[in-house]
Amino acid sequence: MKRVVFIILDGLGDRPIADLGYKTPLQAAFKPNIDKLASKGMIGLVHPISPGVPPGSDSAHLAYFGYDPNTENPGRGSLEALGYGIKIGDDTIAFRVNFATLSGDVIIDRRAGRIESEYASQLADEVNREIGRIDGFDFKLINTLDHRGILIVSGLNVSREVTDTDPHIIGVPPLKCMPLEKASNPDNAKRTANAINRYLRRVRDVLCKSEVNKQRMAEGKPPANVILIRGAGVKSSLESFNDRWGFKAACIAGGPLYKGVAAALGMDIVNVPGATGRVDSDFNSKFRYAARIVREYDFVFIHIKATDIASHDRKPSLKVKLIEKIDHEMEILSNLSSEGVLIVLTGDHSTSCITGMHTGDPVPILFYDGVRIDGVKRFDEISAVAGGLGFIRGLNIMPLVLNAADRAEEFGIKTSSKPRMYRMHYNR
Amino acid sequence: MKRVVFIILDGLGDRPIADLGYKTPLQAAFKPNIDKLASKGMIGLVHPISPGVPPGSDSAHLAYFGYDPNTENPGRGSLEALGYGIKIGDDTIAFRVNFATLSGDVIIDRRAGRIESEYASQLADEVNREIGRIDGFDFKLINTLDHRGILIVSGLNVSREVTDTDPHIIGVPPLKCMPLEKASNPDNAKRTANAINRYLRRVRDVLCKSEVNKQRMAEGKPPANVILIRGAGVKSSLESFNDRWGFKAACIAGGPLYKGVAAALGMDIVNVPGATGRVDSDFNSKFRYAARIVREYDFVFIHIKATDIASHDRKPSLKVKLIEKIDHEMEILSNLSSEGVLIVLTGDHSTSCITGMHTGDPVPILFYDGVRIDGVKRFDEISAVAGGLGFIRGLNIMPLVLNAADRAEEFGIKTSSKPRMYRMHYNR
Numbered sequence: 063m064k065r066v067v068f069i070i071l072d073g074l075g076d077r078p079i080a081d082l083g084y085k086t087p088l089q090a091a092f093k094p095n096i097d098k099l100a101s102k103g104m105i106g107l108v109h110p111i112s113p114g115v116p117p118g119s120d121s122a123h124l125a126y127f128g129y130d131p132n133t134e135n136p137g138r139g140s141l142e143a144l145g146y147g148i149k150i151g152d153d154t155i156a157f158r159v160n161f162a163t164l165s166g167d168v169i170i171d172r173r174a175g176r177i178e179s180e181y182a183s184q185l186a187d188e189v190n191r192e193i194g195r196i197d198g199f200d201f202k203l204i205n206t207l208d209h210r211g212i213l214i215v216s217g218l219n220v221s222r223e224v225t226d227t228d229p230h231i232i233g234v235p236p237l238k239c240m241p242l243e244k245a246s247n248p249d250n251a252k253r254t255a256n257a258i259n260r261y262l263r264r265v266r267d268v269l270c271k272s273e274v275n276k277q278r279m280a281e282g283k284p285p286a287n288v289i290l291i292r293g294a295g296v297k298s299s300l301e302s303f304n305d306r307w308g309f310k311a312a313c314i315a316g317g318p319l320y321k322g323v324a325a326a327l328g329m330d331i332v333n334v335p336g337a338t339g340r341v342d343s344d345f346n347s348k349f350r351y352a353a354r355i356v357r358e359y360d361f362v363f364i365h366i367k368a369t370d371i372a373s374h375d376r377k378p379s380l381k382v383k384l385i386e387k388i389d390h391e392m393e394i395l396s397n398l399s400s401e402g403v404l405i406v407l408t409g410d411h412s413t414s415c416i417t418g419m420h421t422g423d424p425v426p427i428l429f430y431d432g433v434r435i436d437g438v439k440r441f442d443e444i445s446a447v448a449g450g451l452g453f454i455r456g457l458n459i460m461p462l463v464l465n466a467a468d469r470a471e472e473f474g475i476k477t478s479s480k481p482r483m484y485r486m487h488y489n490r
Numbered sequence: 491m492k493r494v495v496f497i498i499l500d501g502l503g504d505r506p507i508a509d510l511g512y513k514t515p516l517q518a519a520f521k522p523n524i525d526k527l528a529s530k531g532m533i534g535l536v537h538p539i540s541p542g543v544p545p546g547s548d549s550a551h552l553a554y555f556g557y558d559p560n561t562e563n564p565g566r567g568s569l570e571a572l573g574y575g576i577k578i579g580d581d582t583i584a585f586r587v588n589f590a591t592l593s594g595d596v597i598i599d600r601r602a603g604r605i606e607s608e609y610a611s612q613l614a615d616e617v618n619r620e621i622g623r624i625d626g627f628d629f630k631l632i633n634t635l636d637h638r639g640i641l642i643v644s645g646l647n648v649s650r651e652v653t654d655t656d657p658h659i660i661g662v663p664p665l666k667c668m669p670l671e672k673a674s675n676p677d678n679a680k681r682t683a684n685a686i687n688r689y690l691r692r693v694r695d696v697l698c699k700s701e702v703n704k705q706r707m708a709e710g711k712p713p714a715n716v717i718l719i720r721g722a723g724v725k726s727s728l729e730s731f732n733d734r735w736g737f738k739a740a741c742i743a744g745g746p747l748y749k750g751v752a753a754a755l756g757m758d759i760v761n762v763p764g765a766t767g768r769v770d771s772d773f774n775s776k777f778r779y780a781a782r783i784v785r786e787y788d789f790v791f792i793h794i795k796a797t798d799i800a801s802h803d804r805k806p807s808l809k810v811k812l813i814e815k816i817d818h819e820m821e822i823l824s825n826l827s828s829e830g831v832l833i834v835l836t837g838d839h840s841t842s843c844i845t846g847m848h849t850g851d852p853v854p855i856l857f858y859d860g861v862r863i864d865g866v867k868r869f870d871e872i873s874a875v876a877g878g879l880g881f882i883r884g885l886n887i888m889p890l891v892l893n894a895a896d897r898a899e900e901f902g903i904k905t906s907s908k909p910r911m912y913r914m915h916y917n918r
Contacts, residue, residue: 077861084863111901113882114889118902131902138902225904243907292903420900422893423861424880443862444878453880 064404064431064467066309066361067352067395070126070320071388072119073370074409075425075443077416079378087381087415088426088442093389095396096428099405100441104432106451107424107443108459110411114422117456119370120293122410123323125456128306136326137222137295138319143212145315145322146204150214150297155222155254158293158319159203159211161185161286162228164266167235172228173209174286181274185286186211192268197257203265203289206318207339213291215258221250227262228290230419236262236290258291265289302328303361307460308469312355314348315365316340324363341368341384345391353394356403373413381415404467405430406459407441427451427459433466492832492895494737494789495780495823498554498748499816500547501798502837503853503871505844507806515809515843516854516870521817523824524856527833528869532860534879535852535871536887538839542850545884547798548721550838551751553884556734564754565650565723566747571640573743573750574632578642578725583650583682586721586747587631587639589613589714590656592694595663600656601637602714609702613714614639620696625685631693631717634746635767641719643686649678655690656718658847664690664718686719693717730756731789735888736897740783742776743793744768752791769796769812773819781822784831801841809843832895833858834887835869852881861894 078084109115110122111131120138121131129135139156143149150156161182163171174182183205190203199217206212223245227236239258241251266288269275275285303311305328312332313324316339321331334351336344345366352362366388372381395405408427411420426446436450454462464470471477506512537543538550539559548566549559557563567584571577578584589610591599602610611633618631627645634640651673655664667686669679694716697703703713731739733756740760741752744767749759762779764772776792784790794816800809823833836855839848854874864878882890892898899905 078863086862107880112889113879113886114891114893114898116893116898116900118900121902135902225907228903229905230900230903237905240907242904294904417896419896421861422889422898444864447864447876447878447880 063469064402065356065359066404066406066463066467067356067364067398068361068463069364069405069407070123070366071369071385071407071409072365072367073373073411073413073420075412075421075423076373076378076381077414077421077423079415082378082382086443087378087385089444091382091385091389093385093441095389095392096407096441097439098396099407099430100428101439102435103428103430104434104436104451105426105428105438105441105446105449107446107449107453108408108427108456109424109453110456112455113424116420116422117411118293118420119319119410120323122456123320126410126459127303127323127327128457128460129300129327130457134300136298136300138293139212140295140298141322141326142206142210142318143214143295143322144298144325145318145320146206146212148204148212148214150295151216152297153218153220154214154216154297155220156295157213157215157291159213160228160290161205161209161211162288162290163284163286164236164288169229169232169234169236169288169290171284172232172290175284177209177278177286179205179208181278182209182211182286184274185269185272188272189265189268193261193264196261197253199254199257201261209286210318211289213289215254219247219250219253221245221247221254222294222296223247223251224255224258224294226292228292236288239291262289262291298326300326304328307464309361310359311361311363312359313363313365314352315363316343317365317367320365320367329363330359339367341371341380343368345388346394349391349394353398356398369409370413373415374418376415376418378415399431404463406463424453427454429462429466431466491897492830493784493787494832494834494891494895495784495792495826496789496891497792497833497835498551498794499797499813499835499837500793500795501801501839501841501848503840503849503851504801504806504809505842505849505851507843510806510810514871515806515813517872519810519813519817521813521869523817523820524835524869525867526824527835527858528856528873529867530863531856531858532862532864532879533854533856533866533869533874533877535874535877535881536836536855536884537852537881538884540883541852544848544850545839546721546848547747547838548751550884551748554838554887555731555751555755556885556888557728557755558885562728564726564728566721567640568723568726569750569754570634570638570746571642571723571750572726572753573746573748574634574640576632576640576642578723579644580725581646581648582642582644582725583648584723585641585643585719587641588656588718589637589639590716590718591712591714592664592716597657597660597662597664597716597718599712600658600660600718603712605637605706605714607633607636609706610637610639610714612702613697613700616700617693617696621689621692624689625681627682627685629689637714638746639717641717643682647675647678647681649673649675649682650722650724651675651679652683652686652722654720656720664716667719690717690719726754728754732756735892737789738787739789739791740787741791741793742780743791744771745793745795748793748795757791758787767795769799769808771796773816774822777819777822781826784826797837798841801843802846804843804846806843827859832891834891855879855882855887857890857894859894
């Protein structure tokens with residue numbers, strides 16, 4: 063039975079970039095350590111959800127950890143809250159928030175120039191001072207990391223079944239929060255949406271008047287004069303990762319969402335010095351800690367956000383450099399195989415440096431020691447087509463991990479009185 | 491956001507043919523234009539339904555357009571009727587009809603020597619003059635294209651839940667129309683089947699006596715002395731293609747079924763000079779019109795029947811020639827990519843030139859511009875195994891089209907209060 067180091071490089075997959083000679087950043091990067099693992103292991107391509115469907119990061123991570131994102135996602139908002147240490151209770155919903163920039167009626171920057179936490183947290187404080195209760199619901203805005211935040215709405219019969227106001231694109235106005243057409247309780251959904259819309263209008267007024275934004279504009283920076291909300295979430299009640307897959311697991315991540323997914327699954331969150339969830343994160347520190355704690359844990363999940371940030375910002379050369387830096391620091395992990403550790407390396411989705419958006423393109427995935435040696439020497443989107451893993455789905459990953467770690471149980475045997483999760487996934 | 495030209499070459503896939511040096515027709519054909527698109531794009535293999543299952547053309551087209559053929563097929567009969575401009579109302583069912591040749595008790599030609607419309611329509615008129623109402627049901631036989639037709643049965647409680655009389659093979663008698671074992675209303679199904687069997691016996695008598703058939707026999711041609719019915723259909727109530735996928739779409743096709751599928755999905759049917767749905771169809775005209783109207787439409791569906799006809803008639807050399815002719819005419823489309831048009835080329839299924847039947851073999855599919863360049867230089871059944879799209883299912887196609895056209899929405903985001911269709915397909 064092997065232990066596992068499971069590395070997600072966020073937004074890793076990409077498309078051919080003209081400036082890189084029509085190579086993808088992963089093809090263009092010099093990455094001897096990763097390619098060495100590829101040539102001694104087995105690679106393939108993963109459709110996080112299904113072919114062509116661009117996943118949100120929460121859905122992709124849940125699928126990779128063996129939770130069906132369609133039926134087992136408590137919602138991005140509550141996952142991000144958990145990652146920030148806030149447990150959502152009953153009669154409460156949470157949204158993921160972006161501080162963003164509005165010019166006239168339209169959004170011109172969905173991240174307000176990636177405003178720093180120092181300023182965004184001041185803005186959140188101002189909003190909370192000015193606005194509290196609306197239509198029987200209590201509102202609280204929390205800044206987490208940079209332009210990111212959480213909005214918590216609580217009150218009797220508050221409903222999760224409402225739409226996002228974040229249109230996910232620029233050049234258009236924010237959307238209105240609406241009850242879902244098929245809401246289980248349409249009245250509660252409508253009442254919740256109405257209160258949220260009233261709240262968001264008042265938030266805009268407070269942000270527009272803020273000295274923080276006046277200062278930003280004086281410095282030529284985009285003001286954070288609107289908040290966009292998405293991913294209504296509720297209290298998580300997911301089966302633990304250990305109960306489902308038999309791994310005592312730990313998470314090393316900088317970003318709140320990834321810590322939140324891990325927390326929702328009962329993984330231990332190991333805070334590591336220098337792990338910022340930004341492009342300046344200390345990769346060496348993350349890998350060094352992982353190599354250490356994998357002696358105490360069966361499964362160590364390492365999340366690196368930097369590659370996704372470079373992609374959303376449409377900086378392919380930066381993405382190449384980050385991949386090279388990550389590869390360099392990964393050398394620390396190269397001896398783990400001899401200690402009985404399986405290394406799995408992939409991305410949670412592809413993010414295009416051309417469009418700056420998540421795409422539905424599959425992502426390369428690497429198993430080392432793979433169960434077989436497929437002879438493919440390089441780890442990238444094109445080489446992986448010939449890999450021994452073929453094309454898989456996000457929900458196939460955990461059964462493949464159990465198998466490669468020699469921990470998989472035969473289909474059909476009944477050594478436990480509980481139903482086995484892989485039965486839910488066998489038709490993927 | 492790209493617009494899309496979506497080309498279906500009916501029955502495109504095939505098996506190795508001894509006379510072609512054990513190449514498939516697609517491997518044997520000289521097709522520089524298609525191979526150029528392949529080498530600059532991305533290819534793969536599609537299982538229209540699932541591995542090994544030979545699809546009917548209606549089911550395959552529905553799956554490709556993102557409609558589950560198991561739950562969202564109004565029935566081939568009503569689709570063909572729609573394609574001929576006939577809208578089925580309530581208390582009405584429609585069948586696809588073949589004029590066929592019976593010798594003694596057995597079918598010797600399922601298409602009566604591909605009898606021309608000129609004669610088949612005379613036969614239909616004779617039948618309608620002689621037989622109208624049976625057991626409370628009204629019957630109407632309509633000739634559409636050549637040996638093809640539609641039978642419309644209307645009357646209170648007429649049931650769709652009855653079997654085909656077309657055995658789909660030769661050398662056996664026509665089948666009896668039977669109520670389905672699991673019919674929701676067994677009485678209605680039984681009453682419908684009985685009336686149909688009485689009608690079909692009388693049709694045989696009328697056809698046998700017809701001067702048209704006497705003339706055909708005198709000329710040594712197979713008489714159209716029986717009709718075979720299949721694919722009971724009802725009024726279509728499918729969600730429109732535009733509502734489901736956000737494409738304003740047009741269809742260029744010769745055959746009634748393909749126009750019918752398009753009409754059922756709310757596509758505009760654009761009639762093009764020379765589009766006959768036969769092997770003599772004017773491919774140049776179809777592609778020329780497509781290149782023109784793709785400026786007004788987001789999605790242009792071009793259907794070419796010729797390749798399937800050659801396959802059913804077991805003429806591999808003709809199939810090779812048709813592919814070469816189509817390739818030659820496709821040059822018109824080669825500059826569309828620079829105008830922001832995605833080209834998708836595939837077949838709705840494989841049809842074997844050896845057996846003359848649809849097979850469950852996967853069909854090559856090509857995306858240009860593909861999202862990635864997979865380095866495969868030729869478009870055929872064998873080269874496609876190494877393609878960057880891998881093996882996909884029919885229902886994956888529309889999500890992949892949205893993704894390649896930069897129109898896909900992130901899984902899990904709720905910018906609309908309506909449920910998203912990809913959720914129904916994500917487990918394929």
